[in-house]
Amino acid sequence: MSADLDELGRTQVLVVCGGVKSILDVPKTLEALETRGVAVAALGTRDFPAFFSLRSPGVDGAPNRAPLRVDSAAEAAAWFGAHRELGLASGCVLAVPNPAPLPTEAVEAATRDALAAARDAGVAGADATPFLLADLERRTAGRSLDANVALVLNNVAVAADVAAALARPPPARPPAVVVCGAAAVDVCATAAADAAGTSAPGVVRASRGGVGANVARAAARAAPTALLATTDASTLESLAEAGVDVRGCATAAAAPTYVALHGADGDLVGGVFAGAADAAAWDASAVAGARVVVVDANLSKDAYAAVLAALDDATELWFEPTSTAKAAAAFAEIRHRCDVVTPNEAELAALLRACGGAPVGFERDAAALAQRAGAAVIATRGARGAVLATRDGRVAALPAERVAAGLANGAGDAFCGAAAAARAAGRPLEEACRAGAAAAGRVVRGADSAPAVVF
Secondary structure (H helix, E strand, C coil), rough: CCHHHHHHHCCEEEEEECECCCCCHHHHHHHHHHHHHCCCEECCEECCCCEEEEECCCHHHCCCCCCCEECCCHHHHHHHHHHHHCCCCCCCEECCCCCCCCHHHHHHHHHHHHHHHHHHHHCHHEEEHHHHHHHHHHHHHCCCHHHHHHHHHHHHHHHHHHHHHHHHHCCCCCCEEEECCCCEEEEEEEEECCCCCCCCCCEEEEECCHHHHHHHHHHHHHCEEECCCEEEHHHHHHHHHCCCEECCCCCCCCCEEEEEECCCCCEEEEEEEECCCCCHHCCCCHHHHCEEEEEEECCCCHHHHHHHHHCCCCEEEEEECCHHHHHEEEEEEECCCCEHHHHHHHHHHHHHHHHCCCCCCCCHHHHHHHHHHEEEEECCCHHHHHECCCCCEEEEEEECCCCCCCCCCCHHHHHHHHHHHHHHCCCCCCHHHHHHEEEEEHHHHHHCCEEECCC
């Protein structure tokens, strides 16, 4: 028994060969490979080749059959790749038929005569194979050597093709979620005391954020996600490192900037955003085929039009209002197609007014906006949780995660991104909101902070 068989049983390797030499017991060799957990396939056939010939006689003269057939190097690479991904410790054998084969019957007859000659000469052990091959060459007038050379060259070519296929990166999964919006540098100041009308001690932190980028980063934790935005190369690089597909983005010399002031309780006091999303340089084709598309309120009219034009009928469109100053005008561009709106308490009131309603209370406002806009409304209000109002009149209160007070910047964006990813996975809206609440809680705890920026 060759030590190679034992090694194949414990080494994750693909062996490309011409099958089993006809001078060996092919059925017992296949049985030994199976016993050791070695996967065996033949290229382009189910007949297991025997080195010099295309078939190898088995029990009762019937040809030995390969357990599996693959028809190309790419298919062989996928087969071995799956073997590796399953974590199997054994190897695989790919048997490749000889491109210049000898007739099976002639090889079998010559092999029997060569084996008899080896017995008569007392040749055994390590000396047997060289003796038998040389005897076969003599009995076949050199044709076995020609077949051997052709086999080796062909095996090298097949092995190279398989290796090349294994080295190619897998095709990119189409994004389940596409986010269109701002990717900016966020400068967040948290005051330790009341800063109204004066300066106050506190903490200033700069990070790579922006509503669109924050939503995409959160969504990418649970689903293939692409971002369409215009920002600087460093911000795009940090998003790519977080698993966001940024190939459709446009690169600018500098990122937009958002400056926010938070009170000692972590809630937003106010902020300023400088910059715009230039959709002209985007590759909007990424929108096609997505299950959920999220747009924020930082886009231009042309950008909204480009997104709407690329949407599939089955795609769910979400709107993240971003701020009370931008929400109404932006929503007017997409209201007729919007499926889900995710405002905070102040944005909810602004949107309801824009739709002709009058705010009277958080839950009733969410229900009224859902009816007027014809879209589901997921309205958030920080530590007090959220409300889901659907267009059919259903209203559900959703508690926030219990966490210690912390910086809330980006928590609403994380809620939106995680909920959108859950929705893209087919989960009901209420379940998606619970996923969003968990993501927002991680941001407040500081567990999912955006990458810091050093000036």
